[in-house]
Amino acid sequence: xxxxxxxxxxxxxxxxxEQWPRAIWRADVDLMHRASVSFVTxxxxxxxxxxxxxxxxxxxxxxxxxxxxxxxxxAVDLATATASPPPWLTTAYPDILPRTADGVxxxxxxxxxxxxxxxxxxxxSRALVTxxxxxxxxxxxxxxxxxxxxxxxxxLPCYCDTCAxxxxxxxxxxxxxxxxxxxxxxxxxxxxxxxxxEQVLPPRRTPTFHxxxxxxxxxxxxxxxLLGLYRGERTILADLSPGVPVTxxxxxxxxxxxxxxxxxxxxxxxxxxDHYRVAALPNATAELSFQGAVxxxxxxxxxxxxxxxxxxxxxxxxxxxxxxxGGTIHDSLTHVAxxxxxxxxxxxxxxxAGAEKWHSALVPHAGADSARFxxxxxxxxxxxxxGEVAGSRVEAAVAILYDFQALWAASGPAMPSAAADYPxxxxxxxxxxxxxxITADVVHPSAxxxxxxxxxxxxxxxxxxEHAAAIAAxxxxxxxxxxxxxxxxxxxxxxxxxxxxxxxxxxxxxxxVEEFNPLLxxxxxxxxxxxxxxxxxxGAAATGADTAGADVGTGRRWSEWCAVTDAAPLWTYAGxxxxxxxxxxxxxxxxxxxxxxxxxxxxxxxxxxxxxITEAAGVGPVVAELPVGVEAIRxxxxxxxxxxxxxxxxxxxxxxxxxxFDVLTGAVxxxxxxxxxxxxxxxxxx
Numbered sequence: 267x268x269x270x271x272x273x274x275x276x277x278x279x280x281x282x283x284e285q286w287p288r289a290i291w292r293a294d295v296d297l298m299h300r301a302s303v304s305f306v307t308x309x310x311x312x313x314x315x316x317x318x319x320x321x322x323x324x325x326x327x328x329x330x331x332x333x334x335x336x337x338x339x340x341a342v343d344l345a346t347a348t349a350s351p352p353p354w355l356t357t358a359y360p361d362i363l364p365r366t367a368d369g370v371x372x373x374x375x376x377x378x379x380x381x382x383x384x385x386x387x388x389x390x391s392r393a394l395v396t397x398x399x400x401x402x403x404x405x406x407x408x409x410x411x412x413x414x415x416x417x418x419x420x421x422l423p424c425y426c427d428t429c430a431x432x433x434x435x436x437x438x439x440x441x442x443x444x445x446x447x448x449x450x451x452x453x454x455x456x457x458x459x460x461x462x463x464e465q466v467l468p469p470r471r472t473p474t475f476h477x478x479x480x481x482x483x484x485x486x487x488x489x490x491x492l493l494g495l496y497r498g499e500r501t502i503l504a505d506l507s508p509g510v511p512v513t514x515x516x517x518x519x520x521x522x523x524x525x526x527x528x529x530x531x532x533x534x535x536x537x538x539x540d541h542y543r544v545a546a547l548p549n550a551t552a553e554l555s556f557q558g559a560v561x562x563x564x565x566x567x568x569x570x571x572x573x574x575x576x577x578x579x580x581x582x583x584x585x586x587x588x589x590x591x592g593g594t595i596h597d598s599l600t601h602v603a604x605x606x607x608x609x610x611x612x613x614x615x616x617x618x619a620g621a622e623k624w625h626s627a628l629v630p631h632a633g634a635d636s637a638r639f640x641x642x643x644x645x646x647x648x649x650x651x652x653g654e655v656a657g658s659r660v661e662a663a664v665a666i667l668y669d670f671q672a673l674w675a676a677s678g679p680a681m682p683s684a685a686a687d688y689p690x691x692x693x694x695x696x697x698x699x700x701x702x703x704i705t706a707d708v709v710h711p712s713a714x715x716x717x718x719x720x721x722x723x724x725x726x727x728x729x730x731x732e733h734a735a736a737i738a739a740x741x742x743x744x745x746x747x748x749x750x751x752x753x754x755x756x757x758x759x760x761x762x763x764x765x766x767x768x769x770x771x772x773x774x775x776x777x778x779v780e781e782f783n784p785l786l787x788x789x790x791x792x793x794x795x796x797x798x799x800x801x802x803x804x805g806a807a808a809t810g811a812d813t814a815g816a817d818v819g820t821g822r823r824w825s826e827w828c829a830v831t832d833a834a835p836l837w838t839y840a841g842x843x844x845x846x847x848x849x850x851x852x853x854x855x856x857x858x859x860x861x862x863x864x865x866x867x868x869x870x871x872x873x874x875x876x877x878x879i880t881e882a883a884g885v886g887p888v889v890a891e892l893p894v895g896v897e898a899i900r901x902x903x904x905x906x907x908x909x910x911x912x913x914x915x916x917x918x919x920x921x922x923x924x925x926x927f928d929v930l931t932g933a934v935x936x937x938x939x940x941x942x943x944x945x946x947x948x949x950x951x952x
Contacts, residue, residue: 279611302646314352349415399506511535558604569607578626603911683784703887742856776833792840819871
C-alpha cells in the first residue's frame, strides 16, 4: 500500500482498462504522465471480469494494471466492484432483482440491478470484497478503497417482498410495538391501525395519497439498508486491509435525494462525492457552489474528494451541450475553492461502446491532440501548483442548515404546495450570499452552531426539539438567526406542532401564523416596509427603505396570515388575501436576534434582508467591492497561510481589486487581479 498523493492536489479519475486492448494500457500511462495524473479509480464496474462464474476469480488482468500503476507512481483508488452484479448472479438468483411500486421487475441490462435488502446479493458482494482485500492489501499501488458506486442511484426505493420483510424488521427495531408504530404513523386516520407488524407493507401503489410518515420511514429504511451494505464491506476491508482509507462516492446534486448523507459521512475515512452540472438548471454555477458547500458540511469542514465530474458533456440529459473551453478548469477549481483536495473525473478515456459512450472524458474521442485534452493537461499542471493549498479549510461565518430527513418529509404526499421545493430557499440564500462575496457553509442542524455569526434556517419543515433548542440557543448567545417559511412545522414523526405556525420556532421568533396561503406558479405578492411605530428603524435597516409603506419588492411561492406576538414587523404584504399581514419580522433575544421571512422574495429584496442580517452580525465579504459575477472564497491553513479563490462566472474579462501572489500563474497582482472570461485566480495572501 502507498499514501494518497501529497504535495499537490490529487488529479485523475475512473480508469476502465477492461474496455480497451492491452496495447493501449501503456499508452494510457504515458498520457497520464503528460496530463500530470496522480491517481486512478479502478474496477468500479468490473465484477463480471473479476468473477465470470460463481466462485471463479480472474485477477490476472487487474494484477497487471495495478503493477503498471505502481511502476508509474500513480495511486490507485481500488473499487470493490459491487455496484453492478454480473449476469450469472441475476440469472441464478432472479429474486435479487428490484421492483417498482407497481411490482414491475427491473431487469438486468443496465446497472444496479439488485435489491438493497437481498441477503443473496450481500453474501455475493462480500465474497468478492474478501478476495480483493486479501489479494491487494499490500500492493504498492493501493492507496484507498472505493466501496460500491453511487449507492441508490437507480435501485432505491425497491418495493419487493424481500424489502417488505426487511422493512417490517426495521420498524420493529425502531418502534418495538405496534402501538408505538400506530402513534408515530397517525394510523387513526383512514382506518390504518395495525395490530401486527406482518400487516405492514412498503408504500406501494395505492388508490390515493400514502400515509406521510410511512413514506418518510421508508426513506429512512432505504438509506439505513444501503448503509448496512456499505458497513458490511467496510468491516471486511478493516479486517483484511487495515490502515487503508475507505470511502464511497456520494452524489451531492440537487436532483439526488435518496440517502441521508449526514448519517453516512461519519462512516467515511474521507468524504467523496460526484457532481455533474445539469444544463437545464438555471444558475448552474450557483448550484455547483452550493453543492460544494453541502459536501464541505458533510466533511465537517475538512477537505474532501471530488470523485467524479465531467470534462465536458454528459450522456444522460435530454440534450447534452459541451462545456466551453476553459469550463473544465473553471468547474474543477470551483470545487477546489469550496474545499476539494482531489479532482476526479468520470472517466479517463471516453468509451467507444456502451450506454455512456457519449459521456466526455479526460481523453476524448478526438484523442490526445484535441483542444480538450490540452485543457486537461493545463488543469493537471494547476493541480500540481495548488499543492500548497491542500489541507487548508474554507472560512465561513454563515451557516445554512440543511437536513435530508426534512427534505423527505417536506416532499411527502398532500402538502400545502408541491411547488415549495425544499432546496429552493436554501439555494436562493446561498446564491445571494455568494453574490455578496460572503461564504456560507451548509450544515446539518446538529452541527456546532457556535462557530457561526449568522445561521439561516430555510424551510426546515421537520425539526426535532433538540435541534430547535440548539438554534434558539445560538440566537441567545449572539447569532443572527433567519428562519424562513414552512420551518418548524412538524416533529420527527411528521406530526404537526399545534398551536400555530411556525411551531417549534414560534416563541423564538415572536410570530404566530394561523393559516398558509401558498401561491400558484407565476403569482407574486407585493411587499411593503412596515408601518409607523417601533418597526420604523428595523424596517428601514432591513429593506433600505426610508419611509414606512415603501415598496420593497415582491414575494413568490408562499404567503401566510402572520401576526407578531413579540417581534418588530419589518415587511407586510401589499395585497391579496394576506394584505397587511407580516412578511418579515425580527425579535431580539439575548445578545442576538431571530428573523422570520414568510415568503420567497425577489433577488434584490432577499439581498437587502441578508445584507441587514450580515451587517448586524459583523460579517463582511471576502473581497470588498467584488465585481458582479465573481465568486470569492478564502481557504486558510492551520499555520495561518491563506488563499483567496476568485472565480469569474461571466463570459467577460473582469479585474478584481485584490493583491497577492497568483499560485496558478506565478505572478504578483498589485491591487488588480485580472480574470479572463470564465477564468480563475488563486491568490496567496501576504
